[in-house]
Structure formats: structure tokens, C-alpha cells
Amino acid sequence: MKTMETRTPERPPPPRRLASGLDPRRRGAGSWAFVLSRITGLGLVVYLYVHLGVLSLLARGPESWDSFIDVVRSKPFLALDVVVIAGWLVHALNGIRVTLANFSFGARVQKAMFSVAMVVAAVLLVIMSVLIFEGS
Amino acid sequence: MSARLAYPGGAPHVVVIGAGSTGAATAHDLALRGVQVTVVERGEVASGTTGRNHCLLHSGGRYCVKDEEAGIECIDENMILRRIMPDVLELNDGLFVAISDDDLAFKESFLEACEACHIPALDLSKERALELEPGLNPEVLGAVQVPDGVFEPFRFCLSFLASAQSNGAAVRTFTEVVDFEGDPGTVAGVRVRDRSSGRIETIGADIVVNAAGPWAERIAALAGIQVPVAPTPGVMVSVGRRLNNMVVNRLNKPADGDIVVPQRVSSIIGTTSWSVDDPDYIPIPQDHVEKMIKCGRELIPAIGEAPIRGVMAVARPLISKGGGDAREVSRTFECFDHASEGVEGFVTISGGKTTTARAMAEKVTDMVCEKLSVEAECRTRDVPLKSYRTFYTRGAA
């Protein structure tokens, strides 16, 4: 049964890797939640500074602001707004989950809370998108 | 290469082969007596026989009827271990329970033997036994309470090794002995393969202690010496529920499936016994597993409903006295100075049980110290062991 000689093992190709902490594949809902929060959080910080930057147009007087407003009222820009709002909803609702987590509802409830948060986010996103595009 | 050159001006240097319970306790004893120690182990600590044992801290009850010497050895060591490693022992006592009339008939001789071995034993009524262990077979006819206990084999070894390390010993895991060093008729060190780098190196030693358990025969053969070790595996089955708090033994002669040991959140049923030639890989006979469950249920019926969590088998290093049933060979240990076979600087310690590892270490260390003219008393009976966790810590916390 036992053979003492060492067979040359076959060598499969080396695995591809993402930064392992930020790769939620094969992981549970909690890792997805964490990664989503991270990405949306950083995205919202970027948006915050873009937004503040854009507001500097206010300093240049009514003309430059109002002509800018005309541009961003176009459909493509409104679609970008929807992306921002989606990020905001995911981040906010997951933030609520994380805060509530301190009351220790247990692992199963955590997963359920994540699902609920994401469903609520989706519903709110649809409502807000309708509001945005209808208003335009 | 001379050991003295490797350790100029220092204390003598001893290499211990094997980091199971025997090697670990020996390293601790040697280090306490001021000897420089290097433990070499081809795998992880306790990856051989010790790791896969019953976890039973023997009171001696299992052996006292047939083997008074082993019984006394066990109860003495049991009391010492309670003193030196209280943190890593579940000390809930054990029961020897009679299920059949045959068992009950065995009780009288059992109680007598316990007394002869000074094992504290309490004859219990059926009601008291069931009060202590509600999970026992309700058909129980009687029971005897003895000071059995439970240890965790891996941490048992780590405790000894952590203590040895704190006294300067070096422990090298994943370091496999491939040959001996020295002129014919002398062992002056070992040649080892570091399994990480693949490099072969030489470790000089004034004496090499072979504590390789069932692999002792293979190690000794490298020095051209025969050691009578019979690798004798046993199957143990762990169920995923803790069904008892005390060790539950069958009150009868040692037999297959005569014990259920609680351990953390599980209960372990043991054991069977057969012989193998190669202790490296032991396929588990499925019928042994079934037998364990069947025998275990006779002691604790709920075993039948509990999920099986782990099944393990490993070879015990019994000293063979030639022929006969494995259960009949002595459970005690032996220490061989191979100078009598014409090889200096090489001793083997084998046989025994984890419960008696400290005593085995004392005996082999006495022998080593005498050969090295080290005059130091054994202190392992009283010196408390270090926390097992410090084996791995860097002290950074």
C-alpha cells in the first residue's frame, strides 16, 4: 500500500488573489455587508468633497451656478444622483444594522437584518428615483 | 563533531527525540536539573501517540487488579499531576460501573486491589451512581468512585514544554531525525532534517534520549539497536455531546469499549486493540467504530443518539515481551541504556502511559544524569508547570 518513493506532484496554476480582507467571495453576508459599507463609505466621502467643490460655483455668482444647474438637470446627471443615493442608502441602512448589532441579536438575526436592510434600500431607491426623474 | 565544541564550557547537552508526553516531561526534568536540552520532533507537539489518546488521567483503577505495580504508579502520578498542572485537568473523579452480574462479581476483587494500591475507592449504591451520573445505564447494578480525571493531551505536553523552555530548553518541531552522529559504538548527536528548509544539520549531544513512542524502534534501528516496541493501535470515538461529567468505566477486566471519558463538550469512547507494523498511517477499521458505539451504549445509552464527531486511532508503544494478547503485555514503562548493547550516549524510554509520563521522565533523567555525572535531585514532583499557552507566546503581550 505505502510507497516510499516520492511521486513528482502535479502543480496546478497558482491561485489569483484579491486583497484577501476585501474579497467577500465564499464568505457570508457579514463580509459582504462590511465590504459594501467600506466601498460606499469611501465613495460618499469622495462625493462629499466633489459636492463641496461644486458649491464653490455659488461664490462666482448666480450666472455660473444657474448655468451649472441647467447642465446637471440633464438625465445622465440625474442617473449619477441615483448612484449616489444608492450608496447612501446601503451605507446608512447597514450603519443602522451595525449599531443595532451591539444588542447582540445573534448570527442568524444579523444575516436577516442585512437582507432586510438591503431590501429596504432597494425599495427606497426605487421611490427616490421615481421622485427624481418625475421632478425633472 | 563534538558536543562539547557545540556548547563550550556549558552544561552538558541532551537531545530528546520526540515531543509527546514522555519527551516533553523528560525535557522539563532535564532542564530543571540544569542540563541543556534540545527536543527534536518531526511533527507538531503531540502529533503522534499522545495527541490521540483517551485523555484519561488514570486513578490506577483500570490496572490495579491485574497489575499492582501499574496501579500504584498511576495513583501516585495522578496525585502529583494534580499538584503541578491543576489548570489543565478536569478533576471530576471516575466511576467503575457494574452493568451485568459478572461485573458485580468483579467488584470485591476490584475494591481489594484498590486498597492494595492505596487508590481511594468509594463503594456506591445504584441510586448514588445515578445521582452523580444521570446518563448512566439505568440498569446499573452498582458502582465504585475513584479519583480518575481528564487531561487534554496536547496541552499536557505544551505545559511540560513551556516549562522546559522557560528553563532554557530548545524545542524544535518539524525537525526529523534522519541519522545519528558519532563513531561506531558512540552516539554523539543527531542528524536532522528541518522540514521547512529541507536542510540537513547536525546537533551535537552528550546523550541522546529516544522518546519516540511507537517510532522508538525505527529510531533505535538507525543506531543499529533493536528495541522491543510493539505498535498497538486502538480506536476511539468521540461523540459531539458531553454525556457525562465523570469518567465512566466498565467494572470488569480491561476489554474493548470499556470506558467513556468526558472531554470539553464531547464524550470519548475507547478503545480497541490490535497490532500494526507501520505506525505512520493507521486506517480505521469501521467495525471497531461500530463496536465502540455498541459498548459505549451499554454504559451510557444516549451515546446511541449522539452524533459521532471524531474517530481516531493511533499506535501505543507497548513493550513487547514476545507473543500473546496485546492487552496482556505490560502497561508499565522501561528505560534502556544501550551501552549494554555496545552503544554509548544513547538511551531509550518507552512504554507507559501519559498519566505516568512524569515518572518515566524522572527515571530516564536519573539515568542520564548519572551517566553525565550531574548531581541534581529530581524536582518535578513539586515544581508547578507554566501556562501551556506560553509555549507559543513571544511574551509580546
Next chain:
Amino acid sequence: MSLDVPLQIHRQKEGVAPHRDLFRVSVADSATVLDAIEAAWAWHDGTIQFRHACHHASCGSCAVRVNGIERLPCVTAITDVWDGASDVVVEPLRNFPVAADLVVDVSTLFDRLEASEMSPLRPVEHALPVEIGERPRTDDGTMVAPAGIERFMRFESCIECGICISACPTAALGGKFYGPAGLAAVQRARAEATAATEVDAILGSVDGEHGVWRCHSAWECTERCPQGLDPAGAIMSLRRELTARRLRRLFRR
């Protein structure tokens, strides 16, 4: 019946680039993943390094990742992780330095466990199944020991295997996070502590930024714990207590 399992094992040693070797091991159909690794070692390549001792989920030394998921190979049936066709991939735990092959350096874990001062032993509580343990219990669920026995003790449920740390996405970022095992151990020490000064010291030890507050609530530790423990819940319970104490102090001033 025996199976021929294609087993990929992560290999990493000095001077060799990390890679995987594929072994076709022949094991019984009742074999565990650890049996398969041991077979690869015994029959194919004696240089494979892996940790193992008890083979029944008590020592905690053998933890690895099987097909990416943290497991104790000693209690994982090969048939549970093998679909009969694709390779079974065995890798070392994440978030620890790899010493060689499947062996990781667990010193930081044990540093923290040691610092937690969690006793390896605890009083027996709910351990006996209900149908057996018809023994009276106190309010906190602790079993009342039968007369003559002061208290039945048992080893802690945590086997110090490191799986929770491997599963933790916060630990994966490589920072200074105390980690689920260490924090859960501190929570156990706190649960057993009675003296006020001791409780203060225990809670204070994990109140820093890299203590309980660094956890990002992914719950992966609890999800993966082979002993069914709840390190995430332990972290949250420490947070609750720390919050309550802080609020009390705030208003006492």
C-alpha cells in the same frame, strides 16, 4: 469502500515560491480531510508540514481552510467537501504568518489568550443534554452538583484554533485588531471575574481603538466557529458593558 481524492495542498517553504501540489490520495469513504492530508504525507510526500494532535476537535491545532472555508479537518468528512470531481483545496489559515505549508505561526493568538487570563477550566453548565441532566439548576443555568461534589469542572469550549481570526475580515486587513478569539477570551475571563478591580482591569484591557471598537460586525467568527461559539456576541456583550459603564461615569460627574 475507498475513494481516490484529488487533494491540492498549499506549499510554502524557504526558498520556494508558494504554490499548490496536487496529490491523488486513496482513503476510505469514511475518512476525514485530516486523514487525506495524513495520507498525502505518509504515502506521497513526507515533507508536507501540517499541525495535528487529537483528531477529535479538542486540541485545535489542525485548523486549515478547505476549499476556502475555515474548518477543523479532523472532524470534516472528505465526502462533505468533495463533489467527486473537482480538487479539494487545502490552505493554511488566513491572517497568520505562514510558517511552512499548512502551518501558521500562532504566537499572536496565544499572546492574547494568555493576556486574557481566561482560565482553561470552567464550571460545567448546560453541557449534559436536557434529557439526561434532570438535575436541579441555579438561576444562571449552572447545574447544581450532587452532594459531595463541590462543582463539576470542564475545559473551556474554545479550543484556541484560530479559525475565527482567519474568518475575520477586519483581521484580514492586517492591522492591530485584538481579534475575535482574544476578545471572546477576555469576555470569558470577565464572566468569571467577581472583584470590582479585576473587572475594571479586564474591561479596560479591550476598551481601546484596536479592542472591541475595531470590530466591523461581519459576524464571520461566529459563523465559522467549529465549536458553535459566538465570539461576535461576546464582543458585543463587552461593548454593551463598556457603554453602560461609560454612561454611568458620565452622569456621575
Next chain:
Amino acid sequence: MIETRERASRHSWTWFVQAFTGVMLLILLSLHMIAQHFIVEGGLREYADIVDYLRNPVILVLEGLFLVTVAIHALLGVRAVIFDFGLSERSERRVSLSLLWLGIATVAYGAWIIWLVAV
């Protein structure tokens, strides 16, 4: 025994501040979105609109509060992301200090714009 116990570091308030500002933002951002975008025809205010709107002192206070809260929450978040990777204590202090200055600058800039428009 107790003296040997590691004191990880001083009590940390950042988690509480992050949670508190998070809850505040739920309210403030909702108000901001509703007031600045949803109730406005076309979703965005023109210059005159904004000027008008900010003349309301309640709105002015709310928008100011929103500015401070969002800056704290965003930069504490960035700090947490950076700290997750594990820095030396010295680098941690540097990051905290830099972010503090960035926060002050952000609030000052926002306040300047509000002031420009409102006054």
C-alpha cells in the same frame, strides 16, 4: 496578576462619535435631501432659491449642523479605514492630526460658502 494585564490603549470615543453622528445624519441628510432636492421643482435649486432658503435661520442652523456632522462622520470613517491597516502609534497620531485639520478646513470652507450666499 491584574497589573500584568495589557491595557490596549485609552478608552476610545471614536466608535460612539461615529454612531452618534451616523444617527444624526439619518435625520439631517433626510432633511437636506427633502429641503434641497425633493420638494424643489426640478430637484435642484437655482441661485435665487438658495439665497432665499438660507435666509431662514432654522434652515441655516440645520445646514450648518449638517456640515459639521457630515465632516466628522466622513473623516472619522476615513480614519477607521486607515487605522484598520495597522499603523505605528506615531503614524496614527499623525493621521488623526491631519484629518483633524482637514475637518476644520472642510467646515471652514463650507461655512464660507453658506456665509457668502446667506449674507
